[in-house]
Amino acid sequence: MAKNWKHDRAADHIEKKIKDVETVTIVDYVRDMSLENIPANKAFRVDGVHLYADILNLTDMLNVTADEGVTCHRRTLRFLNLHYRAVHRILARCDARRVDFHNQRLHALIAKPYNAENDAEAKRVRRAVAIAQLIIDVLHETGDDDEHIPDADVRVGIDTGEALAVNNGRRGGREPLFLGEPANHAAKMSGGGSNPGIYLTNNARLAIGLAEAARPANTPLTTAEIASCQDAADLGVSKETIMAEWREDLRKNPIGSFEFSRHTPPLRTLDMTTLTPANTKRQESASVYADIDGFTAYVARHIEETPEDVVRVFHVIRAELDRVFTCDFDGRRIRFIGDCLHGLLCDGTVHTTDDKETVSTATLCAGALRSSFELALEKLGDEGIDTDSLGLAIGFEFGPMTITRLGMQGDRVRCSVSRGVLTSEAEQTRCSGDETAIGPLAHDAGTKAVRDLFGSGRKVKSLDYNEAVEVLAEKGDDTALAAKRAAFSTPAIAAASERIIRPYSERK
Known part of the structure; x- marks a missing residue:
């Protein structure tokens, strides 16, 4: 067909x-409200910190062989799986929420402490920085030499502010999605260069008392700034603890080929x-x-x-x-x-x-x-x-x-x-x-x-x-010709499909 x-x-x-x-309902996100299965006509207004962590050497894994064969795919998937399982453990232990893990890119939300607490935003940003450094430290040791899997080089972007949480609304893959500047800007920080480190937007920098940066995506936090956040956040879990639990989990539940x-x-x-x-x-x-x-x-x-x-x-x-x-x-x-x-x-x-x-x-x-x-x-x-x-x-x-x-x-x-x-x-x-x-x-x-x-x-x-159908069909593209025949088999639909919709260029 x-x-x-x-x-x-x-x-x-x-x-x-x-x-x-x-009819749409907007609800402020407070305490431990569930973000699962949000109806299509509802959203949560979430004031929180968004953390994006990019694995910089994923492309290297995909290019480990000249041809894109099963070897590079097998190693890349194992590479991601090893690191994902470690990050999953970090987020669970640090009371952060995984929003998405899209190939080389992790998106997490730090919503606690809530705004009722004094200096809540600053505490969230410092906690996010401490979590980011823990992710960097752990993923620098979760490779597998026996399987030719390297450690991960990680770049983290962080922003803070208000976003709307909705749900993808589809069976078999429901997850919250966050709409707004903090998620987008954190992603731009993490994807804004090839150097590892932790990069804060100016909003996040100001929240913890740091001066604005002329080019935030080129201004990683210093060792002293990170250490200050780690001391203030006091996550209560160390790299050594995460690594021990990760290794034990792999022993009990091996990934397999x-x-x-x-x-x-x-x-x-x-x-x-x-x-x-x-x-x-x-x-x-x-x-x-x-x-x-x-x-x-x-x-x-x-x-x-x-x-x-x-x-x-x-x-x-x-x-x-x-x-x-x-x-x-x-x-x-x-x-x-x-x-x-x-x-x-x-x-x-x-x-x-x-x-x-x-x-x-x-x-x-x-x-x-x-x-x-x-x-x-x-x-x-x-x-x-x-x-x-x-x-x-x-x-x-x-x-x-x-x-x-x-x-x-x-x-x-x-x-x-x-x-x-x-x-x-x-x-x-x-x-x-x-x-x-x-x-x-x-x-x-x-x-x-x-x-x-x-x-x-x-x-x-x-x-x-x-336009796609007409241009391709005119030059003998078989797929376009079949689509054109199917469309024009019903004249009423064919006529309706010719309606002109105002193009993007006229709406800008």
Whole structure:
């Protein structure tokens, strides 16, 4: 069956999701409220410290061999699993909450002490710094020489402030998501360079009495500043204790070997809950990142006066992007990373991937994501909800991809890591809110129609579904031709799909 996007199908789903969030409740986060299973029409206003820890040498692990074969994937997954299990133990012992562990990047929240306590914010920031240093110290000793697994080089970013906690709202992978500046700025600190250390935003620096830095992402905390935070935080757990517990856990619950097999396409039918190191999927696929451009600034503008609109916009767009990727194009969503969707697509058989068809499908899917995004903004605007300055930045790449779950039994996290995953994220980051970029391997693997569409710069502006189908089909792309035939088999839908939606460039 041809994969395609249809205007009426998207419109019906968007309208339903708008009704789901017609009434939104915002609740202040106090004490030990559960952040699990937050309804779509509810959010918690959380005043806390956000910590992002990036493992800097993940790329080195993926490039340990010239070819991206099973050896580098097996070592990389073991590398991540060893370090993840150590970090999990640190957070549990230090009363911090893991928000997400996305490949090389950890996101944690420090919400205690609560604001009722004197100097609560300063205490949270100092505690975050102490936890960050404990993570750095422990991960510097959690390699495995016998398995050729190095220690991890870690860079940490920290910010403090108010954010909205929502839930991804999907079965089989529920987790809280934090919308707002502190999570985004902490991530930028951790991803802002290649030097290890602990980097605080100026908000976080001022909270603990440090002077502002002209370039915070280039200004790591000094040894004395870290020691001062460690003394004040008094975590009550040492590196030696964590290491002893980690080693004992590995002895009792060994990771085991990562064994690879293929999933028969489409990836949509893959049951993620069955994945373990011994049951890890690996096959040539397309990795897609779709990020809501301008959303952090949007949250900052609305978090005080109209936080309900933030929840409405995020829920409607997120749900529609997920539907397009999963239902229209048979992809497998790996996770939401804040306001960004990451997923994999694959066309072919149980034995082989059809490279050209997969890249063409990813191109059409990227166009469909943009068409649904624009339609969602239009319908939200019809309800009187401000959506100005929001865009969608999309990047994708092709290559051998892995899908598994890491961690301990009962608390495993989804993981899809490869050179292509990292490249697809990088392609997305070089896009503005009306651009789509294709990675070099996907560009080479695609049909001539795909290569001509993206050009030598591998990037195109305002690529919606109709344009993607028409341009590719005109040049004989079989996947686009099949999608076009499917769309125009119902004239009413074909006519509706030609509606013009105001483009991003006119809304900025």
